[in-house]
Amino acid sequence: MSSNAATAELVVTDVLGKSLCISASDGEVLRDRLIAMLDSGAKVALSFAGVSMIISYFLNVAVGQLYGKFTDDKIANQLTITGLDDSDQSLLERVVENAKNYYANKAQHDIAWQEVMGTDDEAE
């Protein structure tokens, strides 16, 4: 990661040590780095240069879950993403749209999930 006064660059292949963005666990590693940087108020340029494969399960965690932690405005002001080809960019846009929809209705979703998993007592 290099930085200047305005923006810190975060290179995905440096963070993960590989060019595959597939697993949710790798997504968590990147997400946690991004959360720390965004929390500090830094502007972040996230580069996917050199990444050979990205799928939605990774992006949901790495980028999508940021929308549950920060406001859309904060993410728009502080995070830029580069290094994606057209198909990767299209996937990212769908992940972001899905994340915004999910977090707008998160309470309802989480209640239902807890009931399915039997983690609450279903008491009124």
Add this chain to the structure above:
Amino acid sequence: MAHCSFFEANMCAALACVAHHCGGHLKFNNVQSKVESILCKNKFLPRFGYAPQSDLNGTVIPFSQYSRNFDDKAYQHLELLLQPNTFHAVTAELKKELYRHLLEVYCNAAIHSGDNDVPVFLCGQYYPYKNVLIFTIADPGIGIPANVSDFRMKMQGEFIRFSNGQTGRRIKLFDDTESVKWAMTGRNSTKPDLGGIGLKTTRDFVVANGGKLTIVSGDCFVQFSGTTEDYRTMNGKFYGTCVSIEIKTNRF
């Protein structure tokens, strides 16, 4: 299998689910020579004692079995599975997209199969004279309907107090087809956090390519092709989930 004169090689992934549910007690008898050749070349029948055969045409995508948490290895294994003959005329963009969606389907199977020990099977076949490549990924897990119906019932059920004083939910039942339709909307997921766009993006990719996406789970069969969504209710149930991706190799 005396009356089976042809068996699509990729469907070995589905057949492996049946074998899994049989607990290893499935045996194959009276396999016609043509079928035996297909299923020995793709390394399926050798799991049941048959002698392997060489794939001289380079059109076989061998039967493979994966476990959960195999994400990166699955990608690396895909690159080994897909032989140069299969991809000599395929653009790099199409290859990348195909890999992406195979991984999406694999992860979907691994996450939703309902049990850590449930395997995921992959098998494929290249038809060079038709410029068609077919992959099937199947798991013998609880299936989409069981996943979705349970979740939707809880989501849409209404809390009531029964005459005995206990509380519970008034539940609307959903059939397997409704459940699969729900899963394909692109905004629904039964996972505890974000998810739910994998199958939808795969459908969009396959349809844009001019190919077909076929999903079977429970008694639901659906095939997406062009603008058509062909939902059917089968007479029997498939215990698990079977997803077939058919793409045109001469188109993006």
